[in-house]
Amino acid sequence: MALVATVGLWLLYMTTVVVTLSRGDALTDTWHLIGTVVFLVSVAALTFSSSMYLLARVGALPRMAAHRRARRADIDERFDRDDLRVLALLPSYGEDPAYVRMALWSVALQEVPDLRVVLLLDDPPSDDPEIVDRLARTRAIIDEISLELSGPLELAREAFERTGTDSVTEARSAVAAAYHMASWWVRSRADVEPRDGHVETFFAESVLESLADELGAMAAALDEADDDGDQALSPARVRSLAHRLVRIFSAEVTVFERKRFREPSHEPTKAANLNAYLALVGGVHELHDLDGVPHTLDVPSCDAVITLDADSILLPEYAARLVYALEQPGNERVGIIQTPYSAYRGRRSSLERLAGATTDVQHIVHQGLTAFDATFWVGANAVIRWALLEDLRTVEAVDGRDVVRFIRGRTVIEDTESSIDVIADGWTLVNYPERLSYSSTPPDFGTLAVQRRRWANGGLLVLSALWRTAVARRAAGHPMRLSEILLRANYLGSIAWVTAALIILLTVVPLNGELVSVTLMVMALPYFIEMAHDLRVLGYRRRDIFGVYGLNLLLVAVNIAGTAGSIAQAFTGQRVAFARTPKQGDRTPAGALLIAAPLIIAGGAVVVAVRSIQGGSWIAAAFAVFTAVCVGEALIRLIGMRAAVSDLWNGWLEWIWVPTDRRPAAAADTTVPAWRRVLDDGLIEPVSA
Template identity: 65%
Template sequence: MRARFAAVLCVALWLLYMTTVVITLSRGGALTDAWHLIGTVLFLVSVTMLTFSACMYLLARAGALPRFANHRRDRRADIDGFFAENPTRVLALIPSYDEDPALVRLGLWSVALQEIPHLRVVLLLDDPPTPLDPATRERLDRTRQLAAEIAEALAPIRDLARHALGELTDATDDAVAAARVAEVHDRATAWLRRMAEAEPTTTHIEQFFVDQVLRALADDLAASAAALREAQHDPDFALDRARVTQLLQRVVWIFSAETDVFERKRFSSLSHEATKAMNLNAYLGLLGGRHRLRIAGATDSTRSAEERYEIVDVPECDFVLTLDADSMLLPEYALRLVYRMHAPGAERVAVMQTPYSAYRGAQSRLERLAGATTDLQHIVHQGLTAFSATFWVGANAIIRRTSLEDLRTTTVEDGIEVTRFIQGVTVIEDTESSIDIVSHGWTLVNYPERLSYSTSPADFGTLVIQRRRWANGGLLILARLHALVRQRQASGHPVSFAERMLRANYLGSIAWVTVGLLVLMTVFPLDGELVSVVLLLIALPYFVEMAHDLRYLGYRRSDVIGIYGLNLLLVAVNLAGTIGSISQALSGSKSAFARTPKVPTHTPAGALYILTPLAIGVGAAVIGVRAASEGAWVATAFAAFTSLCVLGAMVRLIGVRFAVSDAWNGWLEWIWVDAAEPTRPVSIAPALPAWRSVLDDALEPAAVAR
């Protein structure tokens, strides 16, 4: 009730504000001035856009909170019983490009230990297969070895559990069978705890892996072993042999993952388009077949066919699990989500996910606040599901195999047959694919638990790259949303008003909120009458409820001020992403994909992204002084608060030293001109035919570069 009241209150305050402004300005005759009229209209439109996005946040959380409250975990016995009778093949794909092997290793382990039968884990390495740099080659080799190392480590407990499962079939005494299963659980528990003790814990991500994956799984298995022993001594309870068998099968599942590495760039018969979407598409296109792939660079006609081609067998699957290389899953992620996708009524669910949360224990203020915004989005995404407006969040998901076939398209590019399931027209291919999925009559669902986690940028430069990519593409997809609405209307299954508004806000809010903030900060000094107490009150329900959500998520209520400052820091970043979308729409040329760096060193942010928030902070301070001199105290308070938030964010989140160095280095890069090479004497020679020149002298490197 409170959540819905906040949304209604926000709308009511907006109506009150708009009414009072129009009446006040009409009575004063100020609207006769054309420039003043334009400024006023821009200001009111901006307030409306900001209010709309605030209301969409409040509406989404109003849908999310009941989902959290009503959610009940499925009984583990029911899940184990289902999979014992319904073997399910799950393929886990982890795309990776230029990642830290230590980080990839944690993600791989978190998937390999999933409690799901028939799990196959494939690391999709997208690095150039033959790097020249020795350090890069050594890092790539270490990454390649991860799959084999995991398979070797899992083998002893897997073989023990499988052998015990065979013995269990022949056992006649239930007590002996239960004792044997408890013993296997003990062995698996000891193995997990030894691994936990041996793992490094120098970072909060490594500590999370040890605590939430290894030790949590070990504690769960230990509790099952203890329960088995206690059950044998309970005279009122007869231990079910089928359940004992399922408990042993669980250990087999945990330690039976098949692991492999696939590198599409090793093969000239596959697309080498440099995107995560195409990395996934290349492998998905091979599912369920035996393929003869041509090895890249194998052009020597004297080589045998075995040296020029490689036979690749890719088994079929029922579900595809995707996970970013810097993300991590809790052990029951696949088990619970796949089980829900088998439930009655879920036959048309194409994607089920748990939008990722941020790792706890962030090592910087910026990472902590960036993580807070991620966790707030977890709530928003649950609200989107409540109104059938779910978007795929690409960091992790379970995808139904049959739904992918509806998305399949095949084209010929540069003589290569290219199969696409994820189109990748924009750099936010997961959001784009959501519209494709819905347009084919499938649905997407967010499971209301936190079962997946991912890294947050630790410094401002890294955050700039990530958020600029997130801001680029939403406007382009709005047109496809409009087409979806018309399609559903024509088919007799119209999109609800709430779904339409929530989807539109998800796609376009970064653009219009950024523009709205800029207008507010540049137009309101023109007339103090535009800034009133009612204007400030419009934002009150939004900030109060967000502060409440932050407290619910384990943060401080006061972090809402830090998030406001962080958003002001990102105004230029979001504007750059928006301009990228507009540029792509006008030119038809797709924006380059900018990978978020995962390095411990400082990533430069660029002078523009440092100077813009500085200009906002200083400009707001000047406006505040001017407003105070004119007695406009509400405008003074708003300007002073904005100035303190953005300048404080620069000091606390970026750091004075990094801000100065990034601005200075950005300036040098802008004015720097490479010295021209000395001009060589030119001898006049007889002109040669073009073909003769090519055959005799080839092309100069400079000509190729041009």
């Protein structure tokens, strides 16, 4: 109903405007005509994107309501065959070891057969003491996890062995005791975990304590199981439960650092980091370190690959449920299955909470995309079928040597870009209808700006690939549905055209009585009402919809910068450098322009409000005042006046600052020993470019 109402109101509005203008002399005024057309196109762009959100909900809500969890017994039965090999890859560059540790623990405790976890540490060798210390602490995590897991793994294996020799009663008691010990072990780890922040608390409670509760419940159920009767546990089921406990603690954890070797590509992207290791899977390779010393690497083959960002955390059932779903009949052509990440609970600031709200709402959108076969890979985490990676495998010559690629790296949104390659090869992507993964939300506006600018960059470039794929599939006789094309196009390009449309509606085109009407205002209500409802369902407040609107206005300049990067890459062919989202330290400065932009928007809205009041257009004035209030409130609440003034002042200083040239008046005589030049001229610092 919301979707039909939005489209119907838009058609009514467009018809009303066209009929009204055609009766007057507005069409004879060229500039007025151009302004009107631009305004109407902007309204159409905003209506299209809001309609795509509502369409996604049409697919998402029934899909989530119909979802039924697979039974644990069925999952155990499938995994008992031990014919699956799972590789988990965690790429890391310049990450806080505390975040890496939590991410590694969360994936090491996943319950799948033959799990191999590899930390892809991508920091280049360095002599900086601070970097050396950070890398040493990161590498030490591998030994910590391997050592800690050895204890409960030994107990689990002993219980499993007893299921083959003892009676059913004795075996069940042994397995129950092993579950009790495992639960105690995991809970004791949770008790000593630091809980300094909401992420640490989430890890301790939602990963460790949750797993301890599960193991404890299994132990209690085994204690209560009756020895006889129709409900008695069979020897096979007891053995299966023991096998499950072994799987939980049997992960092999290791580290690979491609930049310590000569042969892998050293291209500075996450895609290249993943590709470098994927190219080694299933073979024995001799790699030479930077000193020329050879090293032999034997990398086992696998059936599925889990990818996980260093600032993400998987809930204990993540891999079990997704790998099991991937193995179900009818899913043979599902290449990627994922649960798009949610924001950590217990966020500390208003900005984190609202930014987290936009992330959580996207979970609903992604479920709708799957309902219409329009899923995109969200790179924070996923389970990828190895057969798909083999299909995506390409080899290209770079600087005279062959480089194997599985994941494209032409843009900074390599996951979104690779999604088009996946569907072009006849595979599908699926969003699993549960929240099983979580990731960090930027704590301040400067950090959020870095993240969202990266997200805004590249979508326009991928649109052309989507169009080529749609044409190719139509020619092959299995065309995309219109709903899939529209949803995919909106996912890729909405940041660009919605941002442009907002600017036009708020500042560029005068909001006069001819273009602003009650119909135009009512047209937006279904979108806002439904999103407010979704926020409430997700645990937020309905009125947070106004905060989300204000946050989006704060990000207008960020989105413009990201879109401009896409356009620049389209013309120059030069890939925009990847900007890593800061994960630690003090507040990240946003930059003067990003603070000035919302001030300009608020000022423009005030001007429009005044002009609208003078022209008697009260509806336009009300909308402009509402916008100005939302921007001002967001600036004060989400950025903070002190931080905003600081960023503006620092931006001013950077603009007027002229570095001092400390070179000597005459060129230094290179024949003079360095020690004499220091004594005669002093220490000469390099001049800033």
